[in-house]
Amino acid sequence: MAMRVQADDVKIGDVTIKVRRAGKGMPVLFLHGAGGYTQWLPFFHALTEHYEVIVPEHPGYGGSDDADLIRTIPDMAMFYLEFIETLGLDDIHLIGHSMGGWIAAEILVRDRSRVQSLTLIAPAGIRVLGVPSGDGFIWNAEESTRNLFHDQAYAEILLALKPSEEQVDTMLKNRFTSAKLGWKPRWYNPDLEKWLHRIRIPSLVVWGDDDKVMPTAYADLWQKRLPDVRLFIAKECGHLPHVEQDKIVTPHIQAFLKGIER
Amino acid sequence: MKFVSFHLMPYRPLDFEEASKHRSAWVVLPNSLYDPVKGADEYEAYINFLVDCEALGFDAISVNEHHQNAYGLMPAPNLIASALIQRTKTIKIAIIGRALPIQENPISIAEEYAMLDNLSRGRLICGFVRGIGAEYHSTGVNPYFSHARFHEAHDLIVQAWTKPGPFPFEGEHYNIRYVNLWPRPYQTPHPPIWIPSQGSTETVVWAADPSRKYPFLVTFSAMELVIRYLNTYRDQARQFGYEAEEGQFGWACPVYVADTDERARAEAGPAIEALYNNYLRMPMEMLLPPGYTSLQSMKNFFKMRTAIASGTKPTADSLISSGTALIGSVETVRSKIAEVRDKTGLGILLPMFQFGTLSDELAKRNVQLFADKVMPTLR
Numbered sequence: 001m002a003m004r005v006q007a008d009d010v011k012i013g014d015v016t017i018k019v020r021r022a023g024k025g026m027p028v029l030f031l032h033g034a035g036g037y038t039q040w041l042p043f044f045h046a047l048t049e050h051y052e053v054i055v056p057e058h059p060g061y062g063g064s065d066d067a068d069l070i071r072t073i074p075d076m077a078m079f080y081l082e083f084i085e086t087l088g089l090d091d092i093h094l095i096g097h098s099m100g101g102w103i104a105a106e107i108l109v110r111d112r113s114r115v116q117s118l119t120l121i122a123p124a125g126i127r128v129l130g131v132p133s134g135d136g137f138i139w140n141a142e143e144s145t146r147n148l149f150h151d152q153a154y155a156e157i158l159l160a161l162k163p164s165e166e167q168v169d170t171m172l173k174n175r176f177t178s179a180k181l182g183w184k185p186r187w188y189n190p191d192l193e194k195w196l197h198r199i200r201i202p203s204l205v206v207w208g209d210d211d212k213v214m215p216t217a218y219a220d221l222w223q224k225r226l227p228d229v230r231l232f233i234a235k236e237c238g239h240l241p242h243v244e245q246d247k248i249v250t251p252h253i254q255a256f257l258k259g260i261e262r
Numbered sequence: 263m264k265f266v267s268f269h270l271m272p273y274r275p276l277d278f279e280e281a282s283k284h285r286s287a288w289v290v291l292p293n294s295l296y297d298p299v300k301g302a303d304e305y306e307a308y309i310n311f312l313v314d315c316e317a318l319g320f321d322a323i324s325v326n327e328h329h330q331n332a333y334g335l336m337p338a339p340n341l342i343a344s345a346l347i348q349r350t351k352t353i354k355i356a357i358i359g360r361a362l363p364i365q366e367n368p369i370s371i372a373e374e375y376a377m378l379d380n381l382s383r384g385r386l387i388c389g390f391v392r393g394i395g396a397e398y399h400s401t402g403v404n405p406y407f408s409h410a411r412f413h414e415a416h417d418l419i420v421q422a423w424t425k426p427g428p429f430p431f432e433g434e435h436y437n438i439r440y441v442n443l444w445p446r447p448y449q450t451p452h453p454p455i456w457i458p459s460q461g462s463t464e465t466v467v468w469a470a471d472p473s474r475k476y477p478f479l480v481t482f483s484a485m486e487l488v489i490r491y492l493n494t495y496r497d498q499a500r501q502f503g504y505e506a507e508e509g510q511f512g513w514a515c516p517v518y519v520a521d522t523d524e525r526a527r528a529e530a531g532p533a534i535e536a537l538y539n540n541y542l543r544m545p546m547e548m549l550l551p552p553g554y555t556s557l558q559s560m561k562n563f564f565k566m567r568t569a570i571a572s573g574t575k576p577t578a579d580s581l582i583s584s585g586t587a588l589i590g591s592v593e594t595v596r597s598k599i600a601e602v603r604d605k606t607g608l609g610i611l612l613p614m615f616q617f618g619t620l621s622d623e624l625a626k627r628n629v630q631l632f633a634d635k636v637m638p639t640l641r
Binding site: 139165169172173176178179180183186 | 285404545553
């Protein structure tokens with residue numbers, strides 16, 4: 001059970017980022033959402049059984065440098081193409097949550113040659129007219145926490161925690177970077193949807209049925225645009241299916257990865 | 263000292279009980295609460311009020327820009343300024359100011375200011391601001407780039423006013439192939455530029471720069487902070503190697519005078535509390551969206567907030583005792599202004615005589631008394 005999670009500083013060009021990894025096997029690259037990296041989740045731990053799980057903190061988040069050259073999610077995608085090349089990752093599974101899902105899609109419309117599969121968990125990046133995403137920039141801290149979950153018991157646990165000064169600083173840093181990347185247009189790139197057909201690799205879209213941040217209605221559009229896609233809607237679940245319903249979601253993702261390995 | 267009669271033009275007929283059900287009187291307050299018939303009366307009363315300030319001997323009358331709220335009905339202050347120009351003769355018209363970063367093309371600000379300067383034959387004073395945080399919610403402009411866009415838009419506007427056109431402007435946020443203003447401003451090289459601010463160090467340093475020397479107006483702050491910020495500007499000017507002049511120090515604040523302190527407090531108290539607790543009420547997420555201030559200022563703000571008991575509403579008494587609002591007898595108000603002048607070299611006072619729910623009748627009596635008894639002794 002007690003697996004060592006290695007945390008390294010990795011320099012890509014002039015930007016140094018914090019990268020955590022554990023496990024052995026084919027690499028799974030997980031791209032976190034706008035909330036940043038919080039902890040080594042049970043979801044990551046479960047994946048280490050068969051894979052080397054690599055979880056970087058994006059430039060501008062947590063322990064990573066902020067980078068003036070990264071001003072948009074497409075910039076972030078270019079950064080991760082360099083990251084994948086620099087680390088010599090030739091054959092990987094890519095998983096992205098929320099904003100991280102958006103980054104993953106932007107990577108793959110550019111270059112899918114080193115990636116075997118895509119798993120999107122409640123991804124941002126495209127827009128469904130008439131269904132605006134939740135406004136995490138106007139919600140207060142309590143609303144933001146509550147709106148992450150279907151089961152408010154999870155929110156209560158988080159709300160009871162008193163963050164340290166360092167955690168508050170990290171939260172503010174993450175929030176600034178998220179505004180830079182996602183404020184306008186709000187959480188999508190008008191030029192992404194029309195190229196999603198280029199992601200010609202097996203894809204899985206996972207969504208909670210009660211997502212107040214990225215509405216579940218977005219799942220249909222992803223399903224329509226991705227050429228080789230499966231959809232899994234987790235019941236009684238908010239914006240963090242890999243946390244709130246990890247008992248169901250984790251095996252589903254594991255089975256997907258196993259099923260498509262060449 | 264120069265005196266500038268400033269107005270926010272609040273929507274007084276607001277249903278406060280209904281409004282209190284919403285997060286703020288900004289951004290999300292449903293505009294079904296706005297009645298255009300009552301609103302038209304408000305505009306008429308406020309414009310008349312400002313026009314009358316010319317005969318009372320003020321140096322300038324002043325308006326500003328705010329969007330999507332009940333706090334100030336001037337999303338387009340230039341429209342009000344245009345009306346004021348037609349109804350006045352010699353008084354200066356100060357717009358303090360236009361919010362530069364929230365415009366997609368700042369050329370329109372340069373053009374409109376230039377038009378107003380022509381229409382008034384050089385009576386225009388141009389304020390440049392960034393807009394308050396809430397305006398990044400209501401316009402959708404990214405607050406992360408607010409400072410960068412402000413500086414770039416400023417450069418574009420000043421160049422458009424002063425550089426022979428056509429010329430290309432090649433910026434990061436604004437790119438215009440042909441900058442060529444018709445009309446050019448009436449004043450040479452351009453209308454005066456004033457910088458209203460809540461005292462951020464970045465703004466002080468920028469405004470005091472020898473290439474600019476822009477008058478720095480501290481807005482709506484406690485007297486102690488007003489003194490501190492204005493002296494920061496003076497010190498900054500000295501660091502730049504020059505002595506700032508009287509005309510570079512400004513202070514905008516609500517003012518109310520009556521025969522006695524008690525009467526002033528009784529007449530203006532509810533109105534000043536409405537300004538702060540009803541019209542200005544907004545959560546931190548609206549006031550300070552990420553990137554609107556530097557990350558360090560934001561971290562400091564969070565530390566302060568945990569240190570001070572949060573959720574305390576300002577009262578008329580607390581606003582009076584902190585000198586945030588100057589409310590009192592002629593002598594009380596005069597001595598407070600004189601105190602700030604003596605401690606800072608203050609040269610421009612921008613009193614706001616109507617605030618919150620204050621009635622036309624009280625606002626008129628207030629401005630009259632101020633013009634008769636306070637203003638002459640401080641000139």
